[in-house]
Structure formats: structure tokens, C-alpha cells
Amino acid sequence: MSSVRRRPLREIAPAILALLLSFSAAVYLWDTGRSNAERQVRERFETQVKQIAFLILRRFELYAYSLYGTQGLFAADADGVDAGEWEAFTRTEDLRRRYPGLTAVRYAETADGKIWIVKYADPTTLAGSAPPPRALDALDRAAAEGRPAASRPVLEDGDQAISLVLPVYAAATETGAAPKGFVEAALRLRELLQATFLGVGMSPDLRLRIHDGPPDPVNLVYDTHAGKATEPLGERFTAVIPMEVAGRPWTLEFAALNAYFPAAERRLPLFYLAGGMLIGILFSGIVWALSTSRSKAVAFAERMTEDLTREIAERRLADERLQKVVVDLERRNREQSLLGELGELLQSASRPEEAYPIIGRFAAELFPGTKGTLHLMNSSRSLVENVTQWGDALRAERVFGPEDCWALKRGRMHASTPGDAEPVCRHLGTNPPENGYLCVPMMAHGEGLGILYVELLPAALRRDVPPPRPEIAVAVAEQSALALANLRLREALRNQSIRDKVTGLFNRHYMEESLERELARVTRGKEPLGILLLDIDYFKKFNDLYGHDVGDELLSAVGKFLSGRFRGSDIPCRFGGEEFVVILPGATVAEATVIAEAVRAGATSVKVHAGDRIEGVTFSIGVSAFPEHGTAAETLLKSADMALYQAKHDGRDRVRIGQPVV
Numbered sequence: 001m002s003s004v005r006r007r008p009l010r011e012i013a014p015a016i017l018a019l020l021l022s023f024s025a026a027v028y029l030w031d032t033g034r035s036n037a038e039r040q041v042r043e044r045f046e047t048q049v050k051q052i053a054f055l056i057l058r059r060f061e062l063y064a065y066s067l068y069g070t071q072g073l074f075a076a077d078a079d080g081v082d083a084g085e086w087e088a089f090t091r092t093e094d095l096r097r098r099y100p101g102l103t104a105v106r107y108a109e110t111a112d113g114k115i116w117i118v119k120y121a122d123p124t125t126l127a128g129s130a131p132p133p134r135a136l137d138a139l140d141r142a143a144a145e146g147r148p149a150a151s152r153p154v155l156e157d158g159d160q161a162i163s164l165v166l167p168v169y170a171a172a173t174e175t176g177a178a179p180k181g182f183v184e185a186a187l188r189l190r191e192l193l194q195a196t197f198l199g200v201g202m203s204p205d206l207r208l209r210i211h212d213g214p215p216d217p218v219n220l221v222y223d224t225h226a227g228k229a230t231e232p233l234g235e236r237f238t239a240v241i242p243m244e245v246a247g248r249p250w251t252l253e254f255a256a257l258n259a260y261f262p263a264a265e266r267r268l269p270l271f272y273l274a275g276g277m278l279i280g281i282l283f284s285g286i287v288w289a290l291s292t293s294r295s296k297a298v299a300f301a302e303r304m305t306e307d308l309t310r311e312i313a314e315r316r317l318a319d320e321r322l323q324k325v326v327v328d329l330e331r332r333n334r335e336q337s338l339l340g341e342l343g344e345l346l347q348s349a350s351r352p353e354e355a356y357p358i359i360g361r362f363a364a365e366l367f368p369g370t371k372g373t374l375h376l377m378n379s380s381r382s383l384v385e386n387v388t389q390w391g392d393a394l395r396a397e398r399v400f401g402p403e404d405c406w407a408l409k410r411g412r413m414h415a416s417t418p419g420d421a422e423p424v425c426r427h428l429g430t431n432p433p434e435n436g437y438l439c440v441p442m443m444a445h446g447e448g449l450g451i452l453y454v455e456l457l458p459a460a461l462r463r464d465v466p467p468p469r470p471e472i473a474v475a476v477a478e479q480s481a482l483a484l485a486n487l488r489l490r491e492a493l494r495n496q497s498i499r500d501k502v503t504g505l506f507n508r509h510y511m512e513e514s515l516e517r518e519l520a521r522v523t524r525g526k527e528p529l530g531i532l533l534l535d536i537d538y539f540k541k542f543n544d545l546y547g548h549d550v551g552d553e554l555l556s557a558v559g560k561f562l563s564g565r566f567r568g569s570d571i572p573c574r575f576g577g578e579e580f581v582v583i584l585p586g587a588t589v590a591e592a593t594v595i596a597e598a599v600r601a602g603a604t605s606v607k608v609h610a611g612d613r614i615e616g617v618t619f620s621i622g623v624s625a626f627p628e629h630g631t632a633a634e635t636l637l638k639s640a641d642m643a644l645y646q647a648k649h650d651g652r653d654r655v656r657i658g659q660p661v662v
Contacts, residue, residue: 107184
């Protein structure tokens with residue numbers, strides 16, 4: 001009867017140890033693979049969520065910006081806009097085609113502040129009707145905040161409808177008063193959002209729910225998977241982002257569905273585990289079989305060492321690739337954050353000159369390892385001028401013609417890299433950049449404003465910084481162009497409201513505001529202030545003799561004369577008719593009198609053609625000063641008016657000083 005031979009422990013111990021080590025390595029590979037897969041999916045989820053939220057907010061900002069152009073049409077013309085001007089405006093802007101989801105643009109007016117009627121609309125079939133109630137609800141907030149306001153979404157024809165509203169005042173300075181009308185952009189939410197998602201390539205396995213207010217079923221206005229059965233991936237793959245859309249608090253709820261994490265990627269770590277265990281069993285069997293042969297065991301150990309070394313190298317390479325992906329995701333998140341901050345600061349700027357350094361600073365942060373400029377067209381559109389720059393001295397000309405830049409001529413980005421066949425822009429001279437450059441046209445409302453020029457530094461100076469992404473350069477150019485166009489529009493509207501059309505000087509309303517402001521300032525600083533009240537001698541007789549057109553030419557010539565006679569701090573204004581007021585901050589009675597005499601003597605240079613004759617003018621001027629002749633605007637003007645009357649009584653073409661007014 002035979003018996004089973006018991007093997008000594010030293011023969012089976014290596015096999016058992018090999019099995020345990022192999023199983024431990026398999027479990028480690030499974031856990032590491034699962035963690036890396038989940039981390040990559042989580043980073044992809046967070047990046048896409050931030051991009052979608054940013055694009056939704058930017059989309060509404062662009063639509064709100066478009067209202068300023070429509071508002072400017074009605075605010076700039078105090079006599080009203082006729083149907084022909086409205087038709088030309090809507091045909092040129094073509095807002096419904098350029099802005100997806102925009103179904104109608106309306107302008108409504110009220111006669112009594114209670115009943116509103118749509119006066120103009122695109123499409124025109126809506127004219128003559130009452131504006132939707134949701135628009136009137138948003139009007140109160142828009143008038144109170146002085147900016148575009150969104151209405152609460154209302155269900156219409158199976159889709160959520162929203163109105164963006166901006167009040168229109170009788171003059172640009174009347175924001176505190178009741179509006180004479182308002183412009184409205186009617187939007188369909190589903191079409192607007194679908195156009196937004198095209199720009200980011202939103203995953204069909206990412207669910208987005210939008211609430212008008214806090215997350216609640218009654219506040220739900222949009223759901224990408226409405227009516228569909230969904231299975232969320234888990235709480236780690238959800239996000240809630242609050243935001244303000246044109247004054248309304250919205251909440252975005254994101255949830256990744258099961259399919260967002262592909263089954264193949266989830267099963268891959270299990271394959272690692274099963275394969276590792278199988279290899280461990282085979283390995284332990286081989287070790288056990290070879291345990292009796294030392295030479296074979298040593299050779300096998302050497303081969304296993306080589307395999308392990310190779311596996312470690314491959315693992316290190318995989319980790320390096322993963323690190324590059326993480327760095328790229330961090331870079332994209334930083335770019336999106338900087339673009340959002342740039343948009344907020346540009347909205348807060350009050351003049352184009354305030355926006356230039358902001359754009360330059362953010363360009364330096366968004367495009368590290370570069371230098372560049374922002375060039376804008378002048379008012380006559382004949383030259384392109386450098387308004388700001390970042391980095392060292394540039395090759396680009398500070399001033400050049402629009403025809404010298406390929407980006408402006410073609411209306412799209414022009415990129416040149418070393419060794420390519422692309423033509424080089426002439427504004428770079430005969431020595432173009434050796435490392436390549438980008439010229440991005442700045443377009444707003446279908447019109448070119450200038451270019452964003454980005455030049456790459458040599459590789460040794462970039463310190464492994466990757467070159468700028470063209471899509472970010474395009475985004476900066478678009479955002480900056482739209483902001484600058486709206487700032488220019490606001491500045492033009494303000495100038496129309498404070499300037500006299502005939503003379504180009506400040507009008508009476510601005511004079512009264514400025515005089516009150518300057519009096520408050522000099523009172524605090526205990527400084528003097530002078531007032532000149534000028535009158536064109538015999539203007540009524542001149543006007544009756546030669547007609548109003550020639551009279552207006554004379555007023556215009558006087559306006560140009562006065563504009564060039566005073567300091568930058570002085571404020572020349574048309575007071576009314578042929579009378580003019582000049583505010584002289586810091587001027588005493590004696591200094592104001594000297595200035596008045598110089599103006600009176602210089603009046604001989606003012607000439608105007610009247611028929612076949614050349615006529616000149618003379619001035620009678622009254623002078624008053626703070627605090628000698630009064631401490632209030634009314635008393636100072638009255639003192640100067642009495643002095644002007646005395647100058648006329650004494651024979652005109654002379655200067656007289658006023659007396660204190662009680």
C-alpha cells in the first residue's frame with residue numbers, strides 16, 4: 001500500500017510566496033486602475049460642467065448686449081424713429097438670424113405710464129399689439145437697476161419663453177426718471193440652449209436641469225432628458241451651480257448618467273485583477289515546479305525582474321501621460337475662469353480707454369510666453385492704431401492701414417508659423433517674427449474694429465510654456481470687440497445728450513450740472529472760480545439779414561473759436577441763442593477779466609461768408625467770480641448777466657465786471 005510523500009516546506013514556500021505577491025500586485029493594479037478611471041471621468045465631468053455654465057452665462061450676456069444697440073436707436077433720436085429707420089435697422093442687424101432662439105424684437109411706448117403698446121416689432125406683424133405681461137414684469141427691475149433684466153420663464157407653445165428688457169429714456173441722463181419706452185428681445189429657451197451646447201460638444205449622457213430660483217420641481221424650466229428614464233452615475237458625479245442671468249437667480253443641476261462612465265472603462269480594472277490572478281497562479285506553479293532546480297529558479301527570477309522593470313517603466317510612462325492630461329485640463333479651466341473675469345471687468349468699464357489696459361493685462365495672463373498688441377481703427381477707419389500692448393518691444397507697426405493686415409482683409413484669423421506658405425502681414429515690415437504669430441480680427445455687429453496681434457517668443461524664453469490656443473485668442477477678440485462697441489455706443493449717446501448740435505459746445509443742461517459740481521468742489525477747497533457770460537453783438541440783426549442758415553454757420557464758427565481758446569479744465573457752453581457761458585475753475589476776478597479781454601480781442605479771427613461778403617463778430621462779455629459776487633450758481637450767473645447788460649449799454653465790444661448780488 002503506497003502513501004503520499006509529504007514535500008518539505010522549503011520546496012513549496014517559494015510557490016506560496018510567489019502566489020501571494022502576484023495576487024497582491026493584481027489587487028494593487030485593480031485598485032489603481034479603478035481610481036485613475038474614476039478620476040479621469042470626474043475631471044472630464046467637472047470641466048464640461050464649468051464650460052457649459054460659462055457658455056450659458058456668456059450667451060445671455062451677448063443677447064443682453066444686442067439690446068443696447070436697439071436702445072441706442074430710440075434714445076439717440078429725441079423726435080422719434082420712423083418706420084423706414086426701423087426697417088433699415090432690423091434689415092442691417094438681422095438679429096433673429098444672428099442670435100439663435102431670438103423669436104422677436106419689440107419696441108413699446110406708453111402715453112400714460114399704464115398702457116403699453118408695441119410701436120415697432122420684428123416681425124412687423126406684432127406691431128400694434130400689447131407687449132407680453134412677462135416683459136412688463138421685467139421692466140420694473142430693468143428700470144430700477146439700469147441694465148437689461150430677464151423675465152420669469154413662461155411656457156408658450158411647448159417651450160419656455162423669456163423676455164430680455166431694457167428701458168429707453170427721453171435722454172441718456174434720465175435713468176432715474178420713468179422710461180418713455182422699452183426694447184424687448186423675446187427668446188425661446190430650448191433653441192437658445194441647443195445652440196449653446198453645440199459650442200462645447202455636450203455629452204448626451206450628461207443631464208442638465210435649469211431652475212428659475214432654488215432647485216425645486218415648480219421652478220424647473222429646462223431638462224435635457226425630460227420624459228426619459230435616466231439612471232444617475234452617483235452623487236460624486238453631480239454638481240449644482242447658482243448663477244445670475246440678467247438679474248434673475250438661476251440654478252443649474254448637472255448629473256452624469258451611467259453611460260457617461262463607459263462600461264468598457266469600468267470593466268478594465270477587473271480584467272487587470274483577473275489577468276493578474278491567472279498570471280499569479282501560473283507563476284506560482286512554475287516557481288513550485290522549478291523550486292528543485294536552483295539554476296532554473298535563478299534564470300526565471302532574472303526574467304521576472306526584467307518583466308517587472310519593463311512594467312514599472314510602462315506604468316511611469318502612463319502616469320506621465322495622465323499628468324499631461326491633468327495639466328491640460330487645469331490650463332483650460334484657468335482660461336475659462338480668466339475669460340469670465342475679463343467679461344465682468346469689461347462690463348464694468350465706463351469708457352473705452354478704461355477697457356484697453358484690462359484687455360492687455362488679461363491677454364498677458366491668457367497667452368504666457370507671448371507678446372502682443374491691441375490695434376483699433378480710428379474714427380475715419382483709414383488707420384489702425386496701437387492702443388495697448390503686453391510683453392517687450394514688438395515688430396508690428398504702431399499705426400498702419402487696414403489693407404496691411406490679412407486678418408482684416410479676409411475677416412478671419414490669420415496665423416503664420418515658421419516654414420508655412422501663408423503670406424506675412426505688411427504691418428510687420430520686412431523682418432517677420434521667426435516663431436510665428438496670430439492676427440485675430442475684432443468684429444462687432446458685422447463691423448471690423450481692429451485686430452488682436454499675438455507673437456510667440458523664442459522657445460528658450462517660453463520655458464516649456466505651450467503656444468496659445470487659437471480658439472482662446474478668438475474668444476478674447478470677440479468678447480473685447482463686443483464690449484468696446486457697446487462702450488463706444490454709450491459714449492456717443494452721452495455726447496449727444498450733453499453737446500449742442502450747432503456749436504459742438506456743452507449744452508445748458510450740462511453747464512448747470514457742471515457749475516453746481518464745480519461750486520461744491522471750490523467751496524470745499526476754498527478756491528476761486530470765474531464765470532464769463534458772452535453775447536454775440538448784433539446777432540439778431542445778422543440773422544434777420546442773412547437768414548438762419550448763415551446764422552447757424554456763424555454760431556458754429558464761434559463754437560470752434562471758443563473750443564480752442566481755453567484750458568482743458570475750463571468748460572465752454574452754449575447758454576442759449578447767441579449767449580455763451582464759460583466756467584473757469586481756479587480763476588480769480590482779475591484772471592477771469594484778463595481771459596475775457598483776450599477772448600474779446602481774438603474774436604476778430606471769427607469770419608463767416610455771408611453771400612458775397614465776409615462778416616466778422618464782436619463779443620460783449622460780463623465777468624463774475626466766486627466768492628466775491630455770490631456763492632450760488634443763480635447769483636453768479638445773475639451778476640455776470642448784469643455786467644453783460646452794462647457792456648452792451650456802454651457800446652458793446654467790451655468787458656465789464658459784475659457786482660455782488662444780494
